Amino acid sequence: MELADVKQTATEARLAALSLPEGGCLAAARQAAVSRVQTMGLPGRRDEYWKYTRPESLTAAEVTKAAVFTADEAPMFDEFDRLKIVFVDGVYNAEASDDLSLEGVQIDRIADICSQDIHWAKDLYGVLEARGQSPVARPLAALNTAFAQDGIAIHVTGKPSKPINLVYVHSDEASDAILHHVIRVEAGAEATILENGPAASRFNKCMEIDIADTGKLHLVRAQGRDHERRAATHLFARLGTESVFKSFTLTVNGILTRNEAVVELLGDDAIAHIAGACVGDGEFHHDDTVFITHDAVNCESRQVFKKVLRNGATGVFQGKILVKEGAQKTDGYQISQSLLLDDDSQFLAKPELEIYADDVICSHGSTTGAIDEEALFYLRSRGVPVAEATDLLTLAFLAEAVEEIEDGEITAAIVARLEGWLSRRR
Amino acid sequence: MLEIKNLHVKLEDEDKQILNGLDLTVEAGKVHAIMGPNGSGKSTLSYVLSGRDGYEVTDGSATLAGEDLLDLDPEERAALGVFLAFQYPVEIPGVGNMTFLRTAVNSQRKARGEEELSAAEFLKTIRAKAKELKIDADMLKRPVNVGFSGGEKKRNEILQMAMLEPKMCILDETDSGLDVDAMKLVAEGVNALRDEGRGFLVITHYQRLLDHIKPDVVHILAGGKIVKTGGPELAMEVENNGYAGILAEVS
Ligand SMILES: Nc1ncnc2c1ncn2[C@@H]1O[C@H](COP(=O)(O)OP(=O)(O)O)[C@@H](O)[C@H]1O
Ligand SMILES: [Mg+2]
Numbered sequence: 001m002e003l004a005d006v007k008q009t010a011t012e013a014r015l016a017a018l019s020l021p022e023g024g025c026l027a028a029a030r031q032a033a034v035s036r037v038q039t040m041g042l043p044g045r046r047d048e049y050w051k052y053t054r055p056e057s058l059t060a061a062e063v064t065k066a067a068v069f070t071a072d073e074a075p076m077f078d079e080f081d082r083l084k085i086v087f088v089d090g091v092y093n094a095e096a097s098d099d100l101s102l103e104g105v106q107i108d109r110i111a112d113i114c115s116q117d118i119h120w121a122k123d124l125y126g127v128l129e130a131r132g133q134s135p136v137a138r139p140l141a142a143l144n145t146a147f148a149q150d151g152i153a154i155h156v157t158g159k160p161s162k163p164i165n166l167v168y169v170h171s172d173e174a175s176d177a178i179l180h181h182v183i184r185v186e187a188g189a190e191a192t193i194l195e196n197g198p199a200a201s202r203f204n205k206c207m208e209i210d211i212a213d214t215g216k217l218h219l220v221r222a223q224g225r226d227h228e229r230r231a232a233t234h235l236f237a238r239l240g241t242e243s244v245f246k247s248f249t250l251t252v253n254g255i256l257t258r259n260e261a262v263v264e265l266l267g268d269d270a271i272a273h274i275a276g277a278c279v280g281d282g283e284f285h286h287d288d289t290v291f292i293t294h295d296a297v298n299c300e301s302r303q304v305f306k307k308v309l310r311n312g313a314t315g316v317f318q319g320k321i322l323v324k325e326g327a328q329k330t331d332g333y334q335i336s337q338s339l340l341l342d343d344d345s346q347f348l349a350k351p352e353l354e355i356y357a358d359d360v361i362c363s364h365g366s367t368t369g370a371i372d373e374e375a376l377f378y379l380r381s382r383g384v385p386v387a388e389a390t391d392l393l394t395l396a397f398l399a400e401a402v403e404e405i406e407d408g409e410i411t412a413a414i415v416a417r418l419e420g421w422l423s424r425r426r
Numbered sequence: 427m428l429e430i431k432n433l434h435v436k437l438e439d440e441d442k443q444i445l446n447g448l449d450l451t452v453e454a455g456k457v458h459a460i461m462g463p464n465g466s467g468k469s470t471l472s473y474v475l476s477g478r479d480g481y482e483v484t485d486g487s488a489t490l491a492g493e494d495l496l497d498l499d500p501e502e503r504a505a506l507g508v509f510l511a512f513q514y515p516v517e518i519p520g521v522g523n524m525t526f527l528r529t530a531v532n533s534q535r536k537a538r539g540e541e542e543l544s545a546a547e548f549l550k551t552i553r554a555k556a557k558e559l560k561i562d563a564d565m566l567k568r569p570v571n572v573g574f575s576g577g578e579k580k581r582n583e584i585l586q587m588a589m590l591e592p593k594m595c596i597l598d599e600t601d602s603g604l605d606v607d608a609m610k611l612v613a614e615g616v617n618a619l620r621d622e623g624r625g626f627l628v629i630t631h632y633q634r635l636l637d638h639i640k641p642d643v644v645h646i647l648a649g650g651k652i653v654k655t656g657g658p659e660l661a662m663e664v665e666n667n668g669y670a671g672i673l674a675e676v677s
Contacts, residue, residue, distance in 0.1 A: 373479070378516040378570075381476050382530035382586060383504035383537065392529065396520025396569075 007041040010059060011139075014042055017061040018147045024114040029126035033145035036130065040139040049136055052316040052348040053258055053287040058140060058202070058232045063176035066201035066228035066255075073420065075167060076196040076222045076413060082165040083107075085152055089170060089200050090177020092150050096169075104158025105191060110151035110180060121153040124182045128208040128236035132262040136291065141234040141260070144206040148180030155184050156191040156215070163192035168199035170226060175200035181207045185215035185243070192218040192407070198226035205233040213240040213267055220410050222417065223259075224252030227283070232258045235274075241267030241296070248405045250414050251278035251286055252421055258287040265292070265299040265327075275304040275404035277414075279421050280313035287316035288336075294327040294360075303334040306401040308394055309345035310425070317366065320352040327357045334364035339371070339397045341390075391422040427625040428452040428475075428594050433486035435467075435474050435650075444470045446650035447486065450627075452594070457626040459636055461661060462647035463669045468629045469513055471647070472598045476510040477503050490594055504530075505537035507593030511583040511600050518570040523582070526570050527552065531589055555588045559615050576603035584615035595619065596627045601635035613638030633665035648673055 003011070015037065023030050043055040057064055085107070086096035092109050100107040113119045126145040132138055154164060166181070177200035185191065189212075199205070211217055223231065231254065237245050251257055263272045278286045292301045307315035317336035338347030349366040371393050379389035395418060402418075405411045428451065435445035444467045452458045462468050474481050475488060477500035488495045495503055518526070532542040543551070556566060559581045571579050580600055587595055597616070601609055616626070616639050628639055636644070636658065644660040645652045648669070653676045654660065663672060 372518075374516050375518045377478050377500060378512070378518065379521075379526070379530075380500035381478075381504055381510055382526070382590065383501050383534035384526075384529050385501050385533060385537075386499065388529065388533065389501075392521055392526075393518070396518065399520040 003041040004044075007044045010044065011037065011041045013061040014059055014143070020147065021111075021149055022114045024116050025119050025122040026110075026114055026125050029122070030146045032130070033126050033142045036133060036142040037139055037146060040133070040137045040142065042139050042143065049289070049318070052318070053256070053285065057230050057256060058204070058258070063174055063202045064230065065173045066226065066230070068170050068173055069198055069226035071225060076417065077165050077194050080163065080165065080194070080409070082163045082194065084165050084167055086167045086169060087150065087177075087179060087199065089172050089175035090149060090179050090203070092152075102160050102162070102164070104156065104160040104189065105164070106155040106157065107164070108153045110148065110153060113153055119153070120155060120184065121182050124184055124208055124210050125180070128210065128238055129206060129234070131238075131264070132234070132236045138234060138260060138262070140204060140232045141206050141236070144178050144180055144204050144234065148178045148206065151180040151182070153182045154191070154193070156189040156217070157186050159190045163194050165194040165196070168195070168197035170198040170200055170229070173201055176202045178204045179206070183207065183209045183217065185209070185211045185217050187212045187214050190216035192220070194410070195219070195221035198224070198229055199231070201229065203229060203231040203233070205231070207233075207235050209235070209237040209245065211237065211239050211243040211245055214242045215240065216244040217246070218406060219247040220405060220414070222250045222252070222414070223257060224250070224254060225421075227253045227255065229254050230256040233260065235259070235261040237261070237263045237272065239263070239265050239267060239270040239272055242269045243267060244271045246273045246404065246406065247275065248401070249276040250417060251276065252417065253280065253284060254286065255283050256285045258289065260289045261291070263292045263301070265294050265296055265301065268297045268299065270296060270299045272300070273302040273304070273404050275302070275401045277306045277398045277401040277418070278315065279308040279418065280310070280315065281425060282311040282313060284309070284313035285316070286314070288319070290319040292321050292332070294321070294323045294330045294332065296327060298329040299327070300331040301333070302404070303336070304401045304404055305336040306398045307338040307347060308341065308398065309338055309347065310341035312344040314345065315347045317347075317349040317351070319364070320354065321362055321364070323355040323357050323360050323362065325356040328359040330357060330360040330362065332360065332362035335400070336366045337397070338368045339394060340368060341371070387426045391419070394422060395419070427454040428488070428490055428627065430488045431486050433474070433488060434484045435470060435481050436484055438480050438482045444650055445474070448647075448651045450645065450652060452625040452627055454625050455622040456642045457620065457628060457639060458643045458645065459628045459630060459641035459661060460645050460647050461630060461633075461664055464631065466647045467650045468647055469598055472510050472596050472629060475596060476500055476508055501533065502537070504590070505534045509587050509590055509592030509595050511580070511587060511595070511597040513598040513602065515571050515579040515583055517572045519572050521570050523568055523570050524552070524566045527586060527589055530586070534590060552589060556585055558618070559585050559588075560611060561585055577605065577608035580604055580608065580612055581615070584612055588615065588619060593623065594625045594627070596629070598629045599631060600628075601630055601632065609635060610638060633661040636661045646672055
């Protein structure tokens with residue numbers, strides 16, 4: 001199909017502004033991705049999938065400058081015993097990073113893999129992204145596969161003793177970073193990946209996750225607190241039999257964030273939980289777009305998304321559960337809720353179910369609401385000041401999403417950030 | 427302790443007058459009961475005293491130990507010592523009962539310039555008081571009132587009262603929905619708090635709660651004002667003859 005002229009022009013302009021990194025064993029994947037971008041064209045305003053979120057600033061050839069945010073607090077996971085891998089404006093920084101060796105896991109830079117002829121990542125890089133292009137196109141992810149300057153390949157073969165923490169640092173107000181990570185979890189292996197920090201003025205990130213039978217992966221990321229960032233992230237996950245994938249994302253501030261998650265349950269008895277909590281104030285647009293495909297028997301999926309919005313902030317949720325023919329005993333759950341702290345903020349939601357099997361349980365719900373006045377009065381009548389009572393109820397609203405995190409220490413760290421955000425707005 | 431004079435209250439959004447010149451004084455150390463037919467304004471009185479939105483005071487005053495209550499926020503009234511045991515305690519998913527109580531106790535202490543209770547002190551106190559009310563550890567951990575039975579909710583109200591040690595306790599139909607055993611438990615909880623420095627306003631539709639919490643004074647509220655005041659025998663009269671007799675007598 002021919003692309004509309006506007007789309008063609010915009011796509012060509014963006015492609016012209018980028019240059020293909022050295023390919024090595026990933027060269028073919030990058031080339032194929034370029035073709036995908038050319039065929040699909042970059043997202044435009046009139047695309048149905050971008051109905052609620054304007055893609056222009058994410059696709060433009062030129063990056064919009066964004067002020068570097070100076071935080072008055074230590075980075076999120078600094079207190080944790082972890083293996084730290086640092087990217088500054090999207091470039092791996094060896095000095096700031098820990099040694100990459102850790103028992104039970106093999107870690108390599110994508111930039112290093114590109115100079116090798118053989119590497120396991122070759123079979124994953126761009127593969128899940130390409131699968132994820134149907135039935136809905138995700139051109140920014142293909143663009144990422146083609147042009148990612150850096151990233152990390154993590155091969156989990158055992159049970160590493162500590163989490164791997166990808167720490168992003170934003171230092172240049174005109175930075176335009178494209179990062180691509182690939183993660184393969186072998187049978188019986190289990191790991192936790194943490195991500196945090198403002199990455200760049202514009203950030204395009206793609207993470208492909210392949211979990212073998214009985215493998216387990218926990219992913220917790222914290223986006224923010226930078227106000228001016230524009231980010232498009234994609235998570236592609238493929239799950240084998242009895243495998244588990246749990247992902248939680250905290251998003252604090254940001255002019256524009258689009259987080260897509262594309263999950264395929266391909267082996268029986270697999271479990272995927274994708275959760276997110278975001279808090280936005282003023283110039284804030286946050287979009288969670290999730291697509292979960294059940295293509296095996298007796299799998300469980302949960303989508304739990306909560307958004308707290310104030311001062312004209314916008315939240316978007318597009319979530320789909322697709323149950324393929326034969327995917328019997330599917331247990332699919334999806335909830336998306338927003339708490340609007342004033343009349344100027346808005347929440348746009350498009351929950352979807354598409355089911356081709358008869359023996360399934362799928363439920364979805366989406367709500368928009370304000371603070372419960374009855375509950376607020378009850379708390380105040382016990383002496384809790386109105387600001388504190390409002391914060392308590394706001395945290396309570398977010399709880400269902402935050403509780404998706406299994407690890408207590410991580411949960412506490414996330415809650416502390418949310419409390420901080422709320423208390424700065426009293 | 428609590429002094430209400432000529433209180434007139436209407437609904438904020440509607441042209442509906444609910445209280446029409448209510449006068450009432452509750453002395454420290456005394457238990458006053460208010461009885462009245464459904465819809466007579468009993469809950470409205472309790473809400474207006476505790477500061478709930480939606481009501482407009484068009485005339486009259488209410489003071490606690492000389493301090494004007496009506497201009498204060500609910501939390502300020504609470505810090506002064508007003509406590510309302512709700513007719514319908516509110517469920518708050520996501521907020522742990524224990525967290526809630528600790529925040530409440532310490533907020534009030536802070537507002538009064540007192541030192542906050544440490545986690546250990548708080549735990550010790552709440553465990554002892556919860557035990558007296560047969561509230562188990564699980565109920566303390568659960569979200570506020572969520573999944574509680576009617577009786578558990580009412581016991582939880584009394585636990586809050588015991589922890590907050592208010593000066594003026596207002597109980598709005600605390601007996602409703604309770605079986606005899608639960609009512610005894612709640613009454614024991616209330617009686618344990620009876621103290622020279624503390625006033626009680628026990629609102630009830632039926633006399634039976636007053637068998638367990640012996641009132642000093644009984645008032646009949648009808649049509650938005652106190653129409654009759656007497657001793658405990660007045661409650662018996664309601665029990666035996668219903669409200670109709672008394673209302674006919676005063677009109
Ligand atoms: N918030 C409200 N909105 C509408 N009507 C109300 C409200 N509060 C009280 N009322 C009305 O005022 C009257 C008194 O109610 P209430 O104080 O609850 O009486 P009681 O507790 O004695 O049964 C009733 O007619 C009730 O319907
Ligand atoms: Mg009532």
